[in-house]
Amino acid sequence: MNTHFDAIIIGAGPAGSTAAVLLARAGWSVALVEKQRFPRRKVCGECLAASNLPLLDALGIGAEFDASAGPELRQVALMQGPRTFIADLPAANLPDRAWGRALGRETLDTLLLAQARASGVLVLQPWSVQALGGSVGDHRCDIRAIGSDQREELHAPVLIAAHGSWEPLPTGRAERRLARQPSDLFAFKANFRHAGLAPGLLPVLSFEGGYGGMVLADQGITTLACCIREDRLEACRRLHPGLGAGEAVEAYLKQACDGVAQALGPAQREGAWLATGPIDPGIRLRADDALFRIGNAAGEAHPIIGEGMSMAMQSAWLLCAQLLQSARPPDGLANSVWQSGVRRRYTAEWRRHFAPRLRLAASLAHLAMRPGLISPWLGLLGRWPGLMTQGARRGGKISCAISPAMASWLAAGAGPVAATTAHLDPG
Numbered sequence: 001m002n003t004h005f006d007a008i009i010i011g012a013g014p015a016g017s018t019a020a021v022l023l024a025r026a027g028w029s030v031a032l033v034e035k036q037r038f039p040r041r042k043v044c045g046e047c048l049a050a051s052n053l054p055l056l057d058a059l060g061i062g063a064e065f066d067a068s069a070g071p072e073l074r075q076v077a078l079m080q081g082p083r084t085f086i087a088d089l090p091a092a093n094l095p096d097r098a099w100g101r102a103l104g105r106e107t108l109d110t111l112l113l114a115q116a117r118a119s120g121v122l123v124l125q126p127w128s129v130q131a132l133g134g135s136v137g138d139h140r141c142d143i144r145a146i147g148s149d150q151r152e153e154l155h156a157p158v159l160i161a162a163h164g165s166w167e168p169l170p171t172g173r174a175e176r177r178l179a180r181q182p183s184d185l186f187a188f189k190a191n192f193r194h195a196g197l198a199p200g201l202l203p204v205l206s207f208e209g210g211y212g213g214m215v216l217a218d219q220g221i222t223t224l225a226c227c228i229r230e231d232r233l234e235a236c237r238r239l240h241p242g243l244g245a246g247e248a249v250e251a252y253l254k255q256a257c258d259g260v261a262q263a264l265g266p267a268q269r270e271g272a273w274l275a276t277g278p279i280d281p282g283i284r285l286r287a288d289d290a291l292f293r294i295g296n297a298a299g300e301a302h303p304i305i306g307e308g309m310s311m312a313m314q315s316a317w318l319l320c321a322q323l324l325q326s327a328r329p330p331d332g333l334a335n336s337v338w339q340s341g342v343r344r345r346y347t348a349e350w351r352r353h354f355a356p357r358l359r360l361a362a363s364l365a366h367l368a369m370r371p372g373l374i375s376p377w378l379g380l381l382g383r384w385p386g387l388m389t390q391g392a393r394r395g396g397k398i399s400c401a402i403s404p405a406m407a408s409w410l411a412a413g414a415g416p417v418a419a420t421t422a423h424l425d426p427g
Helices: 014-025 050-059 062-068 105-118 170-175 230-239 245-256 258-264 308-325 336-368 371-377 379-383 386-394 404-411
Strands: 007-010 030-033 075-080 083-088 122-124 127-135 138-145 151-156 158-161 185-193 201-207 210-216 222-229 268-276
Touching: 007 014, 007 138, 007 151, 014 030, 014 050, 014 105, 014 308, 014 404, 030 105, 030 127, 030 151, 050 062, 050 308, 050 404, 062 105, 075 258, 075 371, 075 386, 083 258, 083 379, 083 386, 105 122, 127 151, 138 158, 185 230, 185 245, 201 245, 201 258, 201 336, 201 371, 210 336, 222 230, 222 245, 222 258, 230 245, 245 258, 245 268, 308 336, 308 404, 336 371, 336 386, 371 379, 379 386
Parallel strands: 007 030, 007 158, 030 122, 075 201
Antiparallel strands: 075 083, 127 138, 138 151, 185 222, 185 268, 201 210, 210 222
């Protein structure tokens, strides 16, 4: 097979597949490396804000999303102990599609990957990255087929990391923390049928030592996801010595939040509990990087605001906008000065759009994990539920980093005529 490309992308989640589609449509040769077989379940809250729906249309999967996703998410709730506070979610300024919806990653990721293949991307799946070498403009990626001894060495001037945050690249594995901390957060997720959660309601869960959420997604499946401190997780397991970690967390959530107990009362779990972690929220973009980063590889917000998939997809659009807008130097994509300029502009755009969300998510997460600290103030939510509406607005539920003109230009292959009017969203 061909082993030389314009770009190699590591990871075929929402960020990686989106970038692969956009670059391939612009005429780039792209290799997309993914170690997992699809479809596959993944620890994720599975919510996609309405601001992303035009981007799905531009990628060619909007109709499939509309046909498959769960009900429109029109309300947000805070559940803590016996109390539940409900408010309206902000509506996006989009005709007939003002609210977000939820779709399982086993479906969404498969749809996006199919578009990448249809756009001419070479999809290497399931293959794992064994080593990275080379330098800016001259990258080498050693990969191995899962379940066999077949190996290949890929080369490209542009390398894009879209591998998420659970599994570091080979170059970063030595940097992983070896010592665990009691405050480390582990993420859990389970799916349930016949749950009693009201359609269109998006609850946020607040409990001692963690936070979480529930949502009714596609095929009538309710997703329950949470992050819990390691010391609280160990306490849960001691209280329920006969249960696995996920089942112990489920028992704790039912005890800590009446809303969870009521929703799961008639429910039947479908499949096993999934777990991963510890999560590592923060910004991972670096000025001295030899590669480009998108999705959680670029930066990760506490999942309490449910913006992970939105940030992943939109970061891919931001990077591709810079790669395709910037005049290519005479010596091509390998020019290190050109790549440095692209990286600098992309990083500035990423921080402008997403850094405020990370700060808000961190504040909300640390408050939610300390119910005793915020309980005295919960009466305000009963009197002014619009505070939750404003919080959702600030969290990015109706914001998009890509303007309609830019989305149209990129989706059409970044042609020279459209490029004269395309621009990044100034807001």
